[in-house]
Amino acid sequence: MPLTSVPHLGDLAHDESRPYLWTMNFGPQHPATHTTLRLVLKLDGERVVDAMPDIGFLHSGFEKLGEHLDYNQYVTVTDRMNYVSPMANNVGWHLAVEKLLGIETPPRCQSIRVIVAELARISDHLLCLGAMGLDTGALTHFIYAFNPREQISDIFEALCGARFTNSYTRVGGLMRDASPKAIEMIRDFLKQLPKTLSDLERLMNRNRIFVDRMKGVGVLSKAEAINRGCSGPIARASGVARDLRKDEPYLNYRDFDFNVCCAEGGDCYARYLVRLAEIRESLKIIHQAVENLPAGPVHVAGTGRGQSHFRGVDDDRQNNAVGAAKIGTVPRVILPDKEAVASTIEGLISHFELVMTNRGFQTPCEEIYCATEAPNGELGFYIVGDGTSRAYRARCRGPSFVHFALFPHLIRGHTIGDVVAVLGSLNIIAAELDR
Amino acid sequence: MMDSRIIQQLQTAFPDLTASEFRGQTRVVAPVESVHEVLEALKEKFAFDLLVDITCVDYLYYPDAEDRFGLVYLLANAETGRRITVRCFVNDTDPTVPSVVGLWTGANWLEREVWDMFGVCFDGHPDLRRILLPEEFTAHPLRKDYPLQGRGERHNFPVITRAEG
Numbered sequence: 076m077p078l079t080s081v082p083h084l085g086d087l088a089h090d091e092s093r094p095y096l097w098t099m100n101f102g103p104q105h106p107a108t109h110t111t112l113r114l115v116l117k118l119d120g121e122r123v124v125d126a127m128p129d130i131g132f133l134h135s136g137f138e139k140l141g142e143h144l145d146y147n148q149y150v151t152v153t154d155r156m157n158y159v160s161p162m163a164n165n166v167g168w169h170l171a172v173e174k175l176l177g178i179e180t181p182p183r184c185q186s187i188r189v190i191v192a193e194l195a196r197i198s199d200h201l202l203c204l205g206a207m208g209l210d211t212g213a214l215t216h217f218i219y220a221f222n223p224r225e226q227i228s229d230i231f232e233a234l235c236g237a238r239f240t241n242s243y244t245r246v247g248g249l250m251r252d253a254s255p256k257a258i259e260m261i262r263d264f265l266k267q268l269p270k271t272l273s274d275l276e277r278l279m280n281r282n283r284i285f286v287d288r289m290k291g292v293g294v295l296s297k298a299e300a301i302n303r304g305c306s307g308p309i310a311r312a313s314g315v316a317r318d319l320r321k322d323e324p325y326l327n328y329r330d331f332d333f334n335v336c337c338a339e340g341g342d343c344y345a346r347y348l349v350r351l352a353e354i355r356e357s358l359k360i361i362h363q364a365v366e367n368l369p370a371g372p373v374h375v376a377g378t379g380r381g382q383s384h385f386r387g388v389d390d391d392r393q394n395n396a397v398g399a400a401k402i403g404t405v406p407r408v409i410l411p412d413k414e415a416v417a418s419t420i421e422g423l424i425s426h427f428e429l430v431m432t433n434r435g436f437q438t439p440c441e442e443i444y445c446a447t448e449a450p451n452g453e454l455g456f457y458i459v460g461d462g463t464s465r466a467y468r469a470r471c472r473g474p475s476f477v478h479f480a481l482f483p484h485l486i487r488g489h490t491i492g493d494v495v496a497v498l499g500s501l502n503i504i505a506a507e508l509d510r
Numbered sequence: 511m512m513d514s515r516i517i518q519q520l521q522t523a524f525p526d527l528t529a530s531e532f533r534g535q536t537r538v539v540a541p542v543e544s545v546h547e548v549l550e551a552l553k554e555k556f557a558f559d560l561l562v563d564i565t566c567v568d569y570l571y572y573p574d575a576e577d578r579f580g581l582v583y584l585l586a587n588a589e590t591g592r593r594i595t596v597r598c599f600v601n602d603t604d605p606t607v608p609s610v611v612g613l614w615t616g617a618n619w620l621e622r623e624v625w626d627m628f629g630v631c632f633d634g635h636p637d638l639r640r641i642l643l644p645e646e647f648t649a650h651p652l653r654k655d656y657p658l659q660g661r662g663e664r665h666n667f668p669v670i671t672r673a674e675g
Contacts, residue, residue: 131642138627139651143658174533301588304561304616315588322591440573441532444584444595446562457582459567467572472563472584480619509642 307452
């Protein structure tokens with residue numbers, strides 16, 4: 076495409092003083108972008124002088140949809156944000172909703188959410204590591220990393236019936252409890268993954284070609300990482316010791332023993348190492364969570380009588396209600412079992428009390444921001460409640476959006492072959508980027 | 511509490527600042543004239559060095575809302591993780607707030623997204639273009655008066671045929 080016909084690319088198209096520079100399109104459809112995004116590169120021979128990201132190809136109005144779907148329905152949309160680790164998005168969304176409603180889920184639900192979020196982290200990191208290998212020419216590495224991802228999909232299938240778009244969480248609980256079979260599968264997975272990890276390490280960590288392609292490429296200093304709002308493994312690879320699981324522990328992360336993995340280099344190789352180390356930490360967390368999985372309900376307790384029962388509860392008490400501790404004053408927020416809906420009148424009533432457009436749960440007219448440590452970085456939801464069971468505004472702060480803005484800064488001065496290395500190390504998921 | 515000390519110091523410097531708290535989240539509302547100075551003070555003096563997000567809410571149909579657009583700046587401290595939310599409200603037919611790209615480079619794309627989705631202009635932004643939607647798009651779709659299914663953009667989308675291309 077001639078760049079003169081793309082006026083909004085601005086000064087990148089013309090440079091009178093350096094007519095020998097040429098421009099090249101990278102994407103929107105290119106195997107190494109992995110998703111649909113476009114880069115316009117300005118090249119001096121093989122060296123990248125400047126890059127201009129052009130995004131929005133996958134924009135599908137998720138935030139607008141969030142204003143028209145209720146708090147339970149929207150979880151299906153969050154699956155499609157970072158589709159590499161949908162569980163982490165599910166957990167992030169419903170934590171935000173629960174923070175707005177002021178409810179706290181029971182310990183068993185929290186532990187299961189931790190397990191699935193960490194499994195999602197492993198699955199996301201494995202894909203990122205595999206793709207980093209693939210982009211730099213190591214196909215074996217990619218296949219090695221993909222096998223355990225298949226196992227994780229099997230575990231998710233056993234948990235909720237879906238392999239990919241899980242939608243496992245609900246307001247105040249989960250779609251259903253984890254079955255003993257699923258727990259057994261997780262135990263098996265915990266036994267097998269360390270072997271794969273050491274295979275990956277031995278294959279790549281000291282691989283001359285890989286290290287040469289990664290080391291010193293796309294260096295991000297600590298000051299720049301903070302200045303540009305980085306989070307997650309990318310910030311930690313630059314030495315910013317920030318992990319929301321430690322800094323503002325949500326769920327029951329407080330109970331687990333794990334380390335925050337940091338590196339100093341800030342280059343692609345550091346980002347690779349941080350992700351690899353985080354997989355081992357996630358394994359530790361899952362191991363502790365599975366072995367100490369609390370018994371009890373996975374749903375918050377409620378009056379079971381639907382919303383109409385507590386419309387009279389004064390605002391203050393409702394705002395301060397904390398989960399199961401105050402049965403009787405707590406609104407019923409959890410959808411009843413499908414079996415109860417189909418076979419009992421009480422179940423049917425409480426189902427309709429929640430899903431009918433003129434009922435549903437009452438939210439405070441307030442605004443909250445709730446962030447979780449998603450595999451890619453800080454995944455935050457800014458929700459504005461307006462009293463109904465639909466969000467007035469459901470902003471999603473996706474880490475990919477913030478991280479992709481870094482790209483021109485990281486690639487300047489490197490060669491065109493490094494574009495895929497930097498892109499892979501940032502782990503840009505275009506569906507989360509464009510939302 | 512630490513937060514109340516920050517609020518006190520901020521209010522001494524900026525008397526027309528109001529503060530509130532909800533579920534442990536501290537929020538300050540600054541008038542649009544002084545929002546840039548407030549953010550600068552928070553960054554330089556109170557060490558909120560990380561700009562987490564900039565977003566906007568259109569309060570057109572919100573119960574008891576007085577102003578149309580509410581800007582949201584989410585700040586955090588990279589070391590301690592402490593957070594603060596700064597709000598400011600704008601109203602006009604042509605809402606404008608000062609850009610903070612000079613304070614945080616990361617604000618660039620965030621402000622472009624708010625411009626794209628809400629049509630709030632950022633004064634002093636180096637490159638205020640649409641970011642997610644095509645340049646030819648005329649509306650700002652996250653405004654509340656924009657319908658969910660659009661205004662026919664999907665049906666009237668220019669299709670380039672192979673012969674033309």
